[in-house]
Amino acid sequence: MAETKTAAYICKGCELGARLDTAALAKAATKSGKMNLVREHDFLCSAAGVAMIQNDIDNEGVTHAALCACSRRAKTDAFNFTSIAMSRGNLREGVIWIRPDTDAARETTQEMAEDYVRMACAEVKAMQVPQGNPNTGTVKTLLVVGGGMSGMTSALEAAKAGYKVVLVEKTGELGGWAAKLYRRVPTREPFKAPEDTGVADLVSRIEADANIKVYLNATVAKTDGAPGRFKVEIAVESGAVANEDIGAIIQATGFTLYDANKLPELGYGQSPNVVDQAGLEAMARQAAASGKPICRPSDGQPVNKVVFVQCAGQRDATAKHLQYCSGFCCNTSIKQAMYFKDNNPDIDTVVLFTDLRTPGNGEDFYRSAQNKGVIFSKGVVSSVSAAGNACSVKFKDLILNEEVDTQADLVVLATGMVPTSGPDLDQLAEANRVAEGGDEGAKQQVVELMSKSVLNLTYRQGPDVPQFKHGFNDSHFICFPYETRRTAMYTAGPVRRPMDIAQAQEDATGAAMKAIQAMENAGLGKAAHPRAGDLSFPTVRLEGCTQ
Incomplete structure (x- = not known):
């Protein structure tokens, strides 16, 4: 085993030299820290400072270094000495940035800094150069x-x-x-x-990539x-099974649209002229393939007026439907309104919304729709019902504070996205617990939940990654x-x-x-x-x- 040689490095940069007595810090590292080698430098993270440390590693035999400068999460590229054990004494963020720059506070600030130096020295002497996990996976x-x-x-x-x-x-x-x-x-x-x-x-790019x-x-x-x-x-x-050796996994299983059949009050399932956004996309593709405009499903006649209902089954405070905003629906309705306007500017297109969310460059897209004649009206839809080959849309105009009834040839519901994330692990664990007691209903529930599994992990914690309460796979997205x-x-x-x-x-x-x-x-x-x-x-x- 190589002989241990310790070193402490005191940085004077980023106002450390102006706020602290670095010579006293070096003395603390020598006397209290009992370090074999102690050096000060004007800017430890500079090329010259890094070269000084590397030279001590190569030629002085330093195996353990205490770098007393900034946070251990700062300058990680500069202080990348993988062959030695290294601790960081946080004198910048941990001391001078949180202490008042006054004569009255100078003495206690210095004492605090010296303590941080002592702690860094004590820490690094207790460290070992990491050897790594011998049971590594190399796939x-x-x-x-x-x-x-x-x-x-x-x-x-x-x-x-x-x-x-x-x-x-x-x-x-x-x-x-x-x-x-x-x-x-x-x-x-x-x-x-x-x-x-x-x-x-x-x-095509995927098919061509070896x-x-x-x-x-x-x-x-x-x-x-x-x-x-x-x-x-x-x-x-x-029915065959292929076996693959894998190093890491990405789950990108997407979403399904919220079931519009749960919205009978908005006419879905009651009238063929009420569709969700996916239904309109299918109609647009079919129309483009045939070279015809989008027509009314009930009788195949041209659409003269279309109403888009935003937040259909979303942002629901009653918890009966989705409680969250799906984010993409407003821009999608704007896009779909343009399907009609680009084909025939005389088609009356109305987007009924409570809050219109078009982040980033979606604001330019929104203005473009306005310029094309798309009408945006702030209102809450209460019902959609069949009226012959048309639909009656009742809503409260939030600007005029009036109840309004308008007719439309086609109504498009902006339903939200539901993640395809596998079974809820807490629900599955409870079902398994009850099923172990012989409950047949719980056994069937286990089968149904497992049929949704995406990864089918063999882990004790469950067959898939955990979820948030709305079913999205967890991560701290910030x-x-x-x-x-x-x-x-x-x-x-x-x-x-x-x-x-x-x-x-x-x-x-x-x-x-x-x-x-x-x-x-x-x-x-x-x-x-x-x-x-x-x-x-x-x-x-x-x-x-x-x-």
Whole structure:
């Protein structure tokens, strides 16, 4: 075993030299910290400062270093000394930034800084140079479950980075919901008109990429193992099972639309002239294929007036329907209103909304719709009923504070998205508990819940990743997006939170990056979920954090 040699480095930069007596800090490291080598530097993170530390490692035999400068989450690229044990004494954020810059406080600020130096010295002497997990998993193949826009994007991004990808799609073709669209919301300047979905281009790129293996009409039958060494069984339509060695997993299983049959008060199922947004997309595709305008379903006659009802079964305070906003619906209704206006400017198009949400460049899209003559009216719809071959729409005008009854040839309901995230694990655990007592109803409930499983994990914690109360797979979408409570398993797209296509593709790219990081770290025996500058090595139950 190599001889231990300790060193402490005191930084004077970022006002540390002006606020603190760095010579006294160096004395504390020498006398109290009992460090073998102590140095001060004007800017420890500069090229010269880093070179000084590296020279001491190479030529002075330093094995343990206490860097007394800024937060351990700052300057991680500069202070990247992987061959030694290293602690960080946080004198900047932890001392001078939180202490008043006054003569009265100077003495106590100095004492606090000296304590931080002593603690950093004591910490690093108790550390060992990490050796890593000997039971490493070295597989660098990524499994992507779901072949929609999110899944295809994750697969292509990982493949472009040089990684093998296994893409599993339960239907017979790639594209997901986006493949059913006539057009998508614009993604480029001038954001004035619907554009091509881009699905065909993504599919062709995937088919041409040698790094991507695609399973269609397939599901994940079993997932076992740990980061870098997952064993996955894929059930295909023929009844055969394919086995794949996997390093990390991305779940991009998307969403289904909220069942509009639960909205009879809005006329769905009562009149053929009431459709949801997916229904209108199908009508638009059919009309474009035949070279005809979108017609009224009841009798095939041209549509002269169409009403879009926003938040249909969404943002429901009674908890009878969806309690959240699905985010994409407002821009989708604007896009669909343009289907009519672009074909015939004389068609009367009205969007009834309580709050119109068009973030980012959606505001330009909204203005474009206004310029084309789309009418936006703030109102709450109470009922939609059949009136011959038309529909009667009753709503309260929130601007005039009046009850209004208007006629329309076609009514489009903006229903929300429901994530395809697998069974609720708490509900499944309770059903299993009751079923163990012999309850037949609970046994049937277990079967039904398991039929929804996406990953079919063999873990004690359950067959899928946990969910939030609304069914979205959990992640802290601000601080730690994509990460779930299952190591090296990431979620992307609408299965994680409501989002549109552009957001989903950006989300999928981030998930691919995290999955690659997890695979690489697993191969080195490092933590699969490192925070900034914290590539720590787990020492307890070296099982890749899966049980």
